[in-house]
Each structure stands twice: as structure tokens, then as C-alpha cells.
Amino acid sequence: MKKHIYSHLLLLVAVLLLVLSCNHDDEGGPNFPEGSTESVNLWVQDSMRRYYYWADQMPAKPDYHLPVKDFFKSLLSPQDRFSFAVDPQAPSSYPRSVRNMYGFDYAVIQLPNGNIVTTVKLVMKNSPAFNSGLQRGMMITKINGQAITASNAEQLTSSIKDQTVIDLTVGNWKNGSVADEKNIKVYYGYSFEQPLESKIFEKNGKKTGYLYVYDFPDGMTSVLNQKFALFKASGVQELILDLRYNYGGSVSSAAALCSLIPSNITATSPFIVYKGNKNGGEVKRTFAQQIAYDPAALDFNTLRANALGLNKVYVLSSNSTASASEIVINNLKPYLQVVQVGDVTLGKDMAGFMVEDKRKPKKISWQLHPVIYKVFNANGEGAYSNGIPPQIAANEFTALPLLALGDSEETLISSALNSIYSKSAGKEVLDKGLKILFQSDTPSAAIGK
Template sequence: MENTLNIFKRSALHWLCLFFFFIAVQSSCKKNKDQKPEYPAGSNENVNTWILDSLKRYYYWNESLPSNLDISAKPQDFFNSVRNAADRFSYIINPNDPSTYTPNNKNFGFDYSTIKEQTTGQVIGIIKLVLKDSPASRAGLKRGDYINKINGKQLTEANAQTLQNEILSSDHFTLMIAELNNNTWVDKKSVEISKGVILDQREISKVIESDGKKIGYLYLTDFSPGLANSLTAAFSGFKTSGISDLILDLRYNSGGQVAEAAGLCALIAQGVNYDKPFITYKGNKNGGVKTESLGSAATFDGTVNFNTLLQKNLGLSKVYILGTAATASASEVIINNLKPYMQVILIGETTRGKDEASFSISDARNPKQVQWEMHPIVYKLFNSSGIGGYSAGILPDVPVNELSSLPLRQFGEIEDPLLKAAISQVTGKAIAAVNNKLKQAKTKELAVAKVLLDTRIQAANSSIVITHH
């Protein structure tokens, strides 16, 4: 009996040892399976693993990320391979590598449209925007100038994009400014432009008196940090002048900070206060849904005091906004998110359609292993009434094409087609043409048959609403 008991004990001990061995092996296998391999810092595998982990947490479309990925690919190629098909605007850059940036005209300070001209059939460039104190302005370029040659090469339909790329990839280039003489384009002067530093652009503001009304006009290039605070002087002038209406010119404004858009709204609309809901962010399951008040959005970075904005507030019930296909991101937030507060009349063209927001994601580890910086779409945007969904752009209430009347006028001149239409909306009357015969002659000589490319619209494609969440 004792011998049998001993055999049973040895057998039980044997099976118990096997059981614990099996559990240990299973645990080890599971641990090895779950544990991610470690890759050398700076390697494509290391960078791409960080990209994927970040996207799984923040990316709006994180639940549809593809599987079976090649993590040995170059980081930009990898990032583009995992972007959702509906994602038009997310991007990734390496701040230490300029080749990873999308080329643009920011270092030169001008934008232009390339058109096919109706009368002569010739392809010509029209300068649309020249930034103040920029290489372009210092070289003498002006809004409304015409270009017929780039680096000595005549503009054509076939080479328009190639010549634009030459500008973007160079530090120095030459433009030939042309003029139309007896239905023939002739060279006027050669302009050389080199890359240079461009400071923040100030607003253009003025008071226009028309048909007994005082109308405020405000042109803004972007929504850079500190804008709302800098606008308090202009709005103080509007209040002192006793304006009854405001025209907000965002035709080339490709956006920027939500905070500055909120600050501008606080300067314009009636019935505003700190706690008024302003914007709703809808993210993935991790981000959830967040509604932010007007005051919180406008003051999060401490650049402006909300009471200061309220002191300059115009208390308007209606605003007229000038927009084009280059009007994007934070500019569209202004258009959409003012609507619960007041009547918004959009004049011009359908806007770009950026109803999404991003924030910068970089490696927060110490020491940092990844030098890349991501700007993925994190949120879809809605106003305080829950209205958003303008990815196809916001349609104008009053359609106007600024190229319908040439030459282009300077910002704030009442003969500008967009501004003229806005003033007509304010007063209910058509604006009499200034020097009508000259205007009709120039319009008859020069008309747009086809727009081939627009550098400002291309720049708007790379802009994203920037939020602090």
C-alpha cells in the first residue's frame, strides 16, 4: 500500500512539473509574440513603428489602418501607404531635411494664376498676391502684373507646370513682365527674384462709404498666432467710425490657428460671451467628441485677453465674406462657425473644403529616437449647431469670379469684382463704374478662356486647421 502511494505521489509530481513547464512555455511564447522587436534608432523600421503606433492612437481613420505593412520602407512612402483613401491633407516631414517639405512660394512672397487668354490664345501668368516686404515686392512685382516668360522660356499650356516647378525648386529665377499692346503681348521688363525672409503680414483695413453707409473692409492673409490681438486696433477704428456692416476678405487665406479664428469671431458677432459654444471636434474612439467654448478657444495660448476682444466687439448680425478656392481650413471655420451667431453671406467661389483638424505629433521620448514630425488628420469639425461636413467646399451665396474683370484691382478698391458685389449686397444697389470706358476697353481686350494652374490654390492644399488639443 505504501509503495503504491509513493508511485502515485511521484506520478502526480511528474504531471505537476509538466503542467508548470507547459504554462511557462506558453507564457514565454505569448510574451515573445506580443513583444515588439527593437530596431536601431533612426532606422526606417524604428521610425515607421513609431508612425504606426501614433496613428493607432490619434488618426481619425485609425480603425481602417492596413495590415501586412512594409516597415522597411522610407518613412514618407510608409506614411503615404497607410493614409486613408479619404484623407487628402495629412502629411509628415523631417524638420532637418528640406527635401521632405512640399515646395511653395513662401520664400518669394507672391502667387499667380496661369491662364489661357481668350483674345490672343496665348498662355499668360497673372500676379494675384504680392506679400508686403517680400523678395517679390522688393523686386517691384504688383498684383495685376502679367508674366509671359519664366527663366527666359515662353509660357505655354505644355510647360506651365514645369516652369512653376522650376520656381519652387530654385533659389533664384527671372520673370518677364508683359503688357498687351494692340492684341499682342510684348515684353515690358525683366524681374529677378531670390529667396528671402518674409515677416508676418499685417491686415488691410479701411472704411468705405457708399450710398450713405459706412462699411468696414478687412483683408487677412492667414490666421497666424497673435492675429486676434493685433486686430483690436483695427476693430477699435471700425467702432469709432460707426460702421454698420463688415466685409471680411478671406479670398487667399489658407488658414492657420483655430484660436485666431475664434478670436476674430469674438470681435464680430453679436451676443458673444466666454462660455458660448464655438467648435466641436469629433475624433476616433480615443479622441471622442469635444465641444469648446468661444472664450476657451480664443485664449488658450495666452496671446489675447477675452475681455479686450469683447470691448472691441462690433455686435453685428450680418457679415459679408469674400472667398475663393484658395479659402481654406481656419477661414472655413470662420464661415461655418459664425453661422449660429449671425447671418453669413459668402461672395465669390466655392471654398477649398477642409473640415478637418490636425495637431503636430513628434517623438516625446528622452532621448528622442525619431526626428520626423507628423500632421495627421485627428478631428472632423462642426459648429455649435452640429453643422459641418463641408469637405466639398462651402458654396457661395453670391457667385463671382474675380478673373471675370481684368486687370486685377488692388485689395480694397471698389472696382474689384468681389468687393463690388459685396458692397452691392450691403447697399442693395449696383456700384457705378469708375472710368467706365477705360474699364470696358480693358475687359474687352483681355478675357480668361481657361485657368491652367493657381499657385495659391496649390498652397491651400497643404494647409490644415491647427488645433491645440
């Protein structure tokens, strides 16, 4: 009898252990001491299982003992170029780029005659680079005393991300060579929010508005509204959007910009479709809904009062045109003709939001920025991970020195203006003998938003 009871007890213990084991697996993994690296990694894994677009591709048995940033990377799909994680308590965990550290970008190009030159293509307003006197169109001959070559350009770019001050030898492009060389120092520092820059070009009585949009921060609807009110009051009939260096940002701000352009939309017109994993499902938003997602935004009807009501828009693009700026290109297409001028875009056909510990008090400081959704327009069109190609191919480095953004003779702007003011569809502006060897804001050198 005792033997029989003992056997039943063993069976009961075995069943309890099995149940505990199953519950334990359902919770996502083993228990680790609070505050340990392993416990943080377990939170990262649980968060990614819930939100990550490629959650079904995550490894079943990751190494919880890895440093948090390495653990996060170990969960990512090979298709994922954009997800990242940062710890606000550890500045070194943040992605670094020449642009976000110093406020400028450059391109190393090989000219048709074989010479290799480096030109400054972007200088952010009120940035360390701007304050040092650097300007778009200047040529860089040396970085920290080293002449720039095709073989060392990427290594030099990587090295200056680990410094707090860089020495540049710069000059001006005159008669096919660099002149007036001088040395300048650029210190690591903060770049203030970038202004929207606008101009109005006129020829044969037709007015064309030009708007340079550096990025899409939340809360930009008021300034967008002001710019379009000016365009409308001035009788603008055509529009050029310059998104060539726009990494993206707020989809709500991008939707607000889109709402100010076409004629045939209402508050209930579909703007975007988000498609996530099995947990995220499919989310559809109208123009009004997406704009209102930013609590500081002007509402759809207020913006529409200054809409231009166009049936065509020109968008200037490059390999740095990404994310929300690609959404502008793709999601306007159901409502008007989009004529893209420049180069193929980066190909970030996805969106997400920051995932963080919401407990009070917060126990984990890390912030995750995973890819959560693929994005599509009102017609269900998307899947542009290889970038969106232009209708009018143009290389802004064809003519040196690079002219200021907003100059009517600048290569991409003049290509769009030629299409607007002539009867031709626009000519390709390419020099087959010119090669872009390296750019400081390429995906390997910069972080997408």
C-alpha cells in the same frame, strides 16, 4: 515521470511564447534598433494609431523598411489630402510651394478669345517676390525663359520649387495685351508675417469696413482688436472679410476674429465641435475657451468691448480659402447671416496639431501633422470636404489687370459692395468664356495648413 515533466515544460514554454507574442502585438509591432529607420517608422505608426482621424483604415502590416516620409504616406487614407510629415533636420522634407519659397502666386487663364495669359494674383509683403518688384496684376510671359502654356504650366511650377532663383519675364496688361516687358529675378527666401490690411468705404452715409486677413497665426488678437476698435469708432455698419488667399492657421485666432463680429454671443456661447477617432472622441469649446487656447491671446471680454454687433457679414473666398478660414465662414453661421462672395472654398473641414517626440532628450526629430479631427459649428453643421459654395459667385479674373486688394473697383470687393449699397442681392460676376487652366496654389501645387 521525466517524460511527463518534460511535456509540462514544453507546454509552459509555449504558453509563455504566446503571452509574449500577444504583448508584443499590443505594443504596436516588432522591436527595432534605436535610431534605425524602422524604429522611427514604428513611432510614426504608434502616433498615428493614437491620433489619426482615419486610424481604423491604416494598413495592418505596413512596410517598416520604407523611408520615413514614404512610410508616413503609406498609412494615409485615400480621403486624406492634407496630412504631412517633416524632419526639421532635413529641409528637403518640407512641402514646397511657389508661395512659401518665393512669396507669390499666379493663375494661368484662357480668355474668351482663346488667348492664354498668366497673371500674378498674390504678392506677399516683404517677400522675395515683393522685393524683386513683382506686383499683383502683372502678367508673366516666361518662367526661366520658357513661354507659359496650358500644357506646361504645372511642370514649370514643379520645376521652380527645386531652384533657389527664378527668372521671370513680366509686363503690364494694357488694351488687351502685355506691354512693357522686362526680366526680373526672384530669389528663394523668407517672407515675413503678413499685415492685416483694412479700409473703410462709405456711400450714402453707410460705412463698410474691409479687412484682408492673409492667415491666422497665434498671437494676432491684439492687432485684430486694434482694427475693430477703429472700425467701431468710425461707425462701421457693414463688414467685408477678405479670406480669398487664407490657408488657415490657428483656430484660436479664427475664433477671436469671429467673436468681434456678431451681436448675440457670450463667453459661453458654443463655437466649435471637434470629432476625432475612438481615442480623441468629441471635444466642444466655447468662444472663450477656444480663444484662451492661445496663451498669448486677449481674453474674450476684452475683445467683445470692440465687437461690431452685426447681423450680417460678407466673406470673400476662393479655392485657396482653407481650414481656419473655412471655420470662420461655417462657425459664424449659427450667429449671423454669412454672405460668401467669390468661388467655392478648398474643403478642409478638419483640424489637427503637431505630434512630436516629447522625450528628453528627444530621440526622434520628425514632426507629424496628421488630420486629427473633423470640425463642426454650434449647430452641428460641417462636412464640407467638397468646399463651401458662395451665395454670390464671382471670378476675380473676369476683369484684367487685377486691381490691388482693397480697391473698391476690384471684382470681388465691388461685388460685395454692390450687394451692400444696392437693393439687389448681388449679381454673379462670371464670364462663361473665361477658363482658369492652372493656379500655382492649387492642392496639387501647394500644401494646406
